[in-house]
Amino acid sequence: MPRPCGIGRPRNKPDSLTGDKAYSSRVNRALLRRRQIRTTIPEPRDQQANRKRRGRSGGRPPTFDADHYKRRNQVERGFHRRKQFRAVATRYDCEDQNVPLRAVV
Template sequence: MEAKLPPRRTFPVRALVEALERIRVPRPGGGRPRTRPDRVCADRAYSSRRNRRYLRRRQIKHTIPEPKNQRANRQRRGSAGGRPCGFDRSTYHRRNEVERTILALKGFRALATRYEKRAYVFHGTVTVAAIRLWLRS
């Protein structure tokens, strides 16, 4: 018997919400940690109405492109379809830099296969790999 997977459309919604709920950035001067990022930059898979509503409710700015099919559907509905979402192309292009850096880090075999069992050892391996990338550039 095959296991039923959740529909593909709901996964990015849950993944975004779970990731944002786990954010804890310590403050330099003490106090409770920040739980809200300044901006979220994501690809088209995260452009659902539910994600955008969640980000607006938490007052988080977002840069998520609108897929062509969603844009066509919104335009087909006319004034009931709502306004087009704001999209800053220059901010979105910065996302590519992060993805290329993660890809370069995965070029290190120990990071790609995660040999280390303990988190602090893995963190040290990531730090050494990042230093090596920085020295190469």
């Protein structure tokens, strides 16, 4: 979403967030819900089992858009591709230990 014209702080709240199962905690979901950020986080099997075990008091399952989650893979591959060039950017591949490392600008 483009930033509206005018004075003030820039917008820094995302429209939606996609994460893997490690970020599916109750605390994370509550924080995102309070900030009105839509989430696409799959629910782990143990959380599903605990929710179903509690019956009606377990609540509804969180919403999950499988098509939106599939696009997460594209972002992950982009990050991994850029990580392959880390040696070039930080000069870890220098063989001579007496040469000081310098940052590539």
